[in-house]
Amino acid sequence: MQGVDLRLISYVLVALLVGTCSSPPPLLDQVLHLGELRVVTRNAPTTYYIGQEGPAGPEFDLVQDFADELGVELRIDTVDSVAEVMPYLLSGKAHMAAAGLSVTDSRRRFADFGHPYNxxxxxxxxxxxxxxxxxxxxxxxxxxxxxxxxxxxxxxxxxxxxxxxxxxxxxxxxxxxxxxxxxxxxxxxxxxxxxxxxxxxxxxxxxxxxxxxxxxxxxxAWAYRKDDGHSLLARADEFLIGAQRSGRLAQVNDRYYGHAEKFDYVGTRAFIRHFESRLPRFRPLFEQAAAETGTDWRLLAAIGYQESHWRSKAVSPTGVRGIMMLTQATADYLDIDDRQDPESSIVGGARYFARQSERLPDEIGEPDRTWLALASYNVGFNHVKDARQIVEWQGGDPNTWVDVSKALPLLARKKWYSLVDYGYARGWEPVLYVNNIRRYYNIIRWLTETESNEDSLDGDTNTFEVAQSDSSPESAAADEETLQ
CATH class of the missing domain: 3.40.190.10 (Periplasmic binding protein-like II)
Structure with a gap:
């Protein structure tokens, strides 16, 4: 049967079953025959969006796991508002709705709801x-x-x-x-x-x-048409109960709603304590990576502290690992086998940061180039490019961090992310991320200034200068407040 589309055959078989039987086959059987699970949702931070590494969102993660368990492809259809979800489902265009829907009496009149997942x-x-x-x-x-x-x-x-x-x-x-x-x-x-x-x-x-x-x-809960029976609903309930018992639900919730802890400032005393107790082991590796990439080692150390607090075995709920918290995709791109090996992680993070800087237009000078590269390291180069586009639309300067840092949070608002190429992003995160690293960098400079008379590096495309009247931790924190 060379050249025949097997999915087309599946559609035809289901159509024949529907046409020759007094009642259609159970919805679960239809999904398995078609080899496709059709889900309607919303493009929103609490449901589904296109992230740095592709589709993301709490609803997406769960329905993708469910489709994988069924052994079928997932097809996501999005609507613009919560008011459109139920009409789309009831039209028969989707097998189920996974859109952060509350179970209400008014909705129960038209749809069945499964096991609550949150x-x-x-x-x-x-x-x-x-x-x-x-x-x-x-x-x-x-x-x-x-x-x-x-x-x-x-x-x-x-x-x-x-x-x-x-x-x-x-x-x-x-x-x-x-x-x-x-x-x-x-x-x-x-x-x-x-x-x-x-x-x-x-x-x-x-x-x-x-x-x-x-x-x-x-x-x-997920919603289903009343006329479709409970076969798919029952199978989805089994999946969700299993995900609850295995901890998968908690992992998804932590990934998307536990991010606030990631940006808590540690006190200056705790930072200095870690500088004295943890950094000495890794400092030669930061200096080695800095020499290889032309980046200030203190900046690389600040990135490492923001990412992992200088813990080589750190693992996040999303699966990023090591001192520089590299994703698996980034490790593959950099040809790194062990993300928790300190040398591999630090050198890999330095190379990845340098790559983000290289991708920026030549006309972007320092220190903006460094701040934009840091934002790209965190949220992805394409989302930073989208933020720069918004700055242009607003009449600002897309080559300055001060303007781009105001535009990045707009990527979490529909009126803006619907206009750009790469869609929704949690745009406040790279702003906080960059500001945290600037603070840590200033403190490291203060702690190491007696080692060298050179307060900052100039001239290299991957180094930058931070003007500072007082090189104390307190003034560094004060400077950071002005950058918020």
């Missing part, structure tokens, strides 16, 4: 500096806006039934992240957000605060 708290959110509602009655007279046709609109309807004086509006054009921005800017007083979305958005809207928890442990 729970969220539902927050009423306000802006610091405004009056905090401390009970439901305090919402009366305030401007409240929620996403249309969502579980949050159902919740507001129920609150209005109990408190008729409450006034609120639905917005069919914006998602939760956009409404949180409106609260932060003072355009509306209050909105409702699940804890997962709130925890992500507060990274670049620090004035957002939780006024009230309207619901606790609200279940999220």
């Amino acid at each position: 729970t969220v708290d539902v927050h009423l959110v306000y802006r610091l500096g405004t009056v905090r509602p401390r009970e439901i009655q305090d919402i009366i007279g305030r401007k409240v806006e929620v996403v249309a046709n969502s579980s949050h609109s159902d919740l507001m309807a129920s609150l209005e039934a109990a408190y008729p004086d409450i006034e609120w509006a639905e917005n069919a054009d914006l998602e939760v992240r956009d409404l949180l921005e409106k609260v932060a800017l003072g355009e509306i007083d209050l909105t409702i957000a699940d804890s997962t979305a709130f925890n992500i958005q507060r990274h670049f809207y620090p004035d957002l605060r939780v006024a009230l928890d309207l619901e606790l442990d609200d279940p999220l």
